[in-house]
Amino acid sequence: MTTVAYLGPPGTFNDAALQRLRTDARTAPLFGGAHTDAVPAVTPDEALAMVRAGTVDYACVPFENSVDGTINPTSDTLAVGSRLQIFAETELDVVFSILVRPGTTAEDVKVLRTHPVAAAQVRRWVGENLPNARIETTSSTAAGAQEVAGGSADATAAPARAGEINGLVPLAENVADVGGARTRFVLVGRPAPPTPRTGRDRTCVIFGLPHQPNSLVQALTELSIRDIDLTRIGSRPTRVERFTYLFHVDLVGHIDDPVVAEALVALRHRTEDLRYLGSWPVADGEEAGSPPPDHADEKAWLEGLRRGDDV
Numbered sequence: 607m608t609t610v611a612y613l614g615p616p617g618t619f620n621d622a623a624l625q626r627l628r629t630d631a632r633t634a635p636l637f638g639g640a641h642t643d644a645v646p647a648v649t650p651d652e653a654l655a656m657v658r659a660g661t662v663d664y665a666c667v668p669f670e671n672s673v674d675g676t677i678n679p680t681s682d683t684l685a686v687g688s689r690l691q692i693f694a695e696t697e698l699d700v701v702f703s704i705l706v707r708p709g710t711t712a713e714d715v716k717v718l719r720t721h722p723v724a725a726a727q728v729r730r731w732v733g734e735n736l737p738n739a740r741i742e743t744t745s746s747t748a749a750g751a752q753e754v755a756g757g758s759a760d761a762t763a764a765p766a767r768a769g770e771i772n773g774l775v776p777l778a779e780n781v782a783d784v785g786g787a788r789t790r791f792v793l794v795g796r797p798a799p800p801t802p803r804t805g806r807d808r809t810c811v812i813f814g815l816p817h818q819p820n821s822l823v824q825a826l827t828e829l830s831i832r833d834i835d836l837t838r839i840g841s842r843p844t845r846v847e848r849f850t851y852l853f854h855v856d857l858v859g860h861i862d863d864p865v866v867a868e869a870l871v872a873l874r875h876r877t878e879d880l881r882y883l884g885s886w887p888v889a890d891g892e893e894a895g896s897p898p899p900d901h902a903d904e905k906a907w908l909e910g911l912r913r914g915d916d917v
């Protein structure tokens with residue numbers, strides 16, 4: 607049996623993401639085919655700590671939101687402590703139902719409680735449609751639904767399924783201040799051989815830099831001269847030394863792409879404490895970015911020279 611921690615309770619977007627990873631033909635083999643035990647956690651940090659402690663095999667955690675950006679609690683936890691590795695990703699459309707106890711009207715809603723990333727995505731709608739509401743945050747959308755069911759809040763913004771599970775009804779559906787928002791979730795385990803290269807892969811690294819002129823430019827130059835496409839770059843405080851930063855970079859390609867392997871070696875040389883967070887296939891149907899060049903012509907030319915051909 608495979609055990610997977612996720613941001614619970616049941617009914618979160620994260621719960622739906624885990625179901626998808628479990629059933630998608632490309633990612634299901636990671637779960638060993640047998641029964642999966644899903645273990646709810648209160649934060650991504652707690653889910654990842656369970657992986658580190660060996661109490662679960664994997665954690666499924668939010669990684670990036672197309673409106674709100676990098677999910678910092680996940681990134682910050684991956685950046686320190688024993689190394690963890692990403693093995694798969696999936697993406698979900700993030701649209702919210704505004705869920706209430708049966709009989710609640712828009713005017714009755716004094717407190718709407720939801721996850722902070724969800725709050726950021728419904729704030730305008732709430733301002734325009736719930737005249738008496740104050741937004742408060744809690745650990746997840748489905749935790750918000752449980753709190754509404756328990757009476758400590760009047761409404762939540764959550765997936766429709768969180769309403770079904772908790773006996774709530776929708777006051778509104780398909781709510782989102784910015785249309786088309788998506789969240790990317792990743793499956794994280796302890797270090798192991800990466801899933802095989804598919805040709806549509808992503809690799810993630812985190813590194814520090816010496817306080818020297820040009821150090822960031824020099825590090826990024828190792829990617830640019832190899833035509834490696836970056837899909838995400840950000841910096842986060844190290845939290846060890848004041849005003850020092852770690853750089854988080856997602857790039858297109860797999861550690862088994864020769865150009866990416868070369869770039870990783872060069873980056874390790876240019877940076878401090880380079881941490882490899884994995885190479886995994888891009889979610890089905892998603893934009894993969896430009897693949898790294900394979901230099902097939904150049905390699906054939908070199909082989910010719912070695913053979914003594916007149917090339």
Ligand SMILES: O=C(O)C(=O)C[C@]1(C(=O)O)C=C[C@@H](O)C=C1
Pocket residue numbers: 613617618619620621668671677700721723724745746747748789
């Ligand atoms: O609370 C949930 O339902 C989650 O799965 C968490 C989370 C997040 O952390 O971004 C996931 C998707 C949405 O963007 C809002 C909240």
